[in-house]
Amino acid sequence: MKKIFVTKPSLPPKDQFYQLIDEIWESEYITNDGDFHKKLEKALSEYLEVDHISVFSNGTLALITALQALNIKGEVITTPYSFVATTNSLIWNGITPVFADIDEHSCNMSVDAVEKAITPQTTALMPVHVYGTPCDMEGMEALAKKHNLKIIYDAAHAFGVKYNGQSILNYGDLSILSFHATKVYNTIEGGAIISHSAEMKTKIDNLKNFGITDELTVVDSGINAKMNEVQAAYGLLNLKYIDENIRLRKEAHDYYASQLKDVPGLNLLDISSIENYNYGYFPVFVGENYPVNRDQLYDILMKAGIYSRRYFYPLISDFPIYASIPSANRSNLPHAVKLTESVLCLPLYAKLDRSTIDRIVDVVKNPEKR
Numbered sequence: 187m188k189k190i191f192v193t194k195p196s197l198p199p200k201d202q203f204y205q206l207i208d209e210i211w212e213s214e215y216i217t218n219d220g221d222f223h224k225k226l227e228k229a230l231s232e233y234l235e236v237d238h239i240s241v242f243s244n245g246t247l248a249l250i251t252a253l254q255a256l257n258i259k260g261e262v263i264t265t266p267y268s269f270v271a272t273t274n275s276l277i278w279n280g281i282t283p284v285f286a287d288i289d290e291h292s293c294n295m296s297v298d299a300v301e302k303a304i305t306p307q308t309t310a311l312m313p314v315h316v317y318g319t320p321c322d323m324e325g326m327e328a329l330a331k332k333h334n335l336k337i338i339y340d341a342a343h344a345f346g347v348k349y350n351g352q353s354i355l356n357y358g359d360l361s362i363l364s365f366h367a368t369k370v371y372n373t374i375e376g377g378a379i380i381s382h383s384a385e386m387k388t389k390i391d392n393l394k395n396f397g398i399t400d401e402l403t404v405v406d407s408g409i410n411a412k413m414n415e416v417q418a419a420y421g422l423l424n425l426k427y428i429d430e431n432i433r434l435r436k437e438a439h440d441y442y443a444s445q446l447k448d449v450p451g452l453n454l455l456d457i458s459s460i461e462n463y464n465y466g467y468f469p470v471f472v473g474e475n476y477p478v479n480r481d482q483l484y485d486i487l488m489k490a491g492i493y494s495r496r497y498f499y500p501l502i503s504d505f506p507i508y509a510s511i512p513s514a515n516r517s518n519l520p521h522a523v524k525l526t527e528s529v530l531c532l533p534l535y536a537k538l539d540r541s542t543i544d545r546i547v548d549v550v551k552n553p554e555k556r
């Protein structure tokens with residue numbers, strides 16, 4: 187039985203990649219703001235329709251650096267329903283995470299819950315556009331203005347997504363992307379910070395290069411988070427195929443949705459109002475009327491050779507390293523608790539064909555027959 191994994195990376199054609207590798211070898215320049223690095227930043231800023239982008243070796247270092255760039259201290263309000271890197275980046279900056287509950291439908295941090303969590307120590311908000319669905323950005327921004335807070339959006343899942351006719355990345359003070367192999371667009375490992383002024387981009391570019399500005403000058407206690415030339419060349423090539431990859435993902439997504447939309451007890455994410463959705467994930471939410479519970483479905487799929495993932499379970503706030511924070515108490519996070527117990531992400535990637543989806547759908551529609 188052929189195993190079906192939850193995702194497969196979108197790989198560019200190998201022969202074309204080898205040509206770029208030849209160029210890198212000829213140049214003998216393999217990292218430190220090389221030609222491919224420059225070309226990738228330019229190509230990404232055009233594709234994403236953003237003014238300033240700084241590429242990184244991964245998304246986690248982009249998050250850590252974004253907080254550094256804005257000199258965030260004290261408490262930051264964030265969501266427990268995300269990948270653990272979101273909260274870990276706060277700890278790496280000596281910041282106290284404060285967890286706020288999420289909206290039951292969008293899975294994103296709720297503005298009401300954020301408002302209740304604000305204290306005199308709050309300095310910033312770190313919402314996540316989970317599964318690429320936009321946060322209530324107007325609501326977040328109104329709160330931030332009222333309480334003089336910064337906003338750093340973790341947009342790791344939101345490559346290419348738009349809101350009100352423009353890039354989702356143009357909102358907030360800074361946004362970060364992840365270009366990890368599992369993401370819609372990948373540079374093997376990689377990430378980026380999107381900023382809104384040339385000064386801020388320069389500060390971020392310094393921070394990702396140890397804080398060095400020239401041979402004799404260090405202006406910040408920066409880190410090494412640079413993207414190398416091999417990653418950048420691969421990323422430049424992969425960008426040529428992004429539209430086709432998203433189109434294929436959409437096809438797979440829509441076929442799944444047509445097959446699963448009427449399954450009793452199973453709820454799907456409502457993406458109908460999202461502009462330029464990227465079809466990064468296919469989460470289903472297992473309700474009480476479904477014949478088995480979420481973990482049973484996970485096991486049944488696994489026995490059928492289908493590797494689904496419980497994104498995002500456990501909640502970040504349930505990990506022992508965070509569970510003792512007062513806001514991590516489950517009674518503070520009822521919607522997040524409900525969703526983390528019911529969510530299952532089914533396999534979704536550009537090359538997922540209909541017959542493979544049929545195999546998955548057959549199990550999901552008939553879990554008790556297994």
Ligand SMILES: Cc1ncc(COP(=O)(O)O)c(C=O)c1O
Nearest residue numbers: 244245246269271342364365366
């Ligand atoms: C929401 C979120 N934030 C941050 C990250 C970290 O990105 P990276 O893996 O590129 O370090 C990821 C995923 O990998 C993620 O899903």
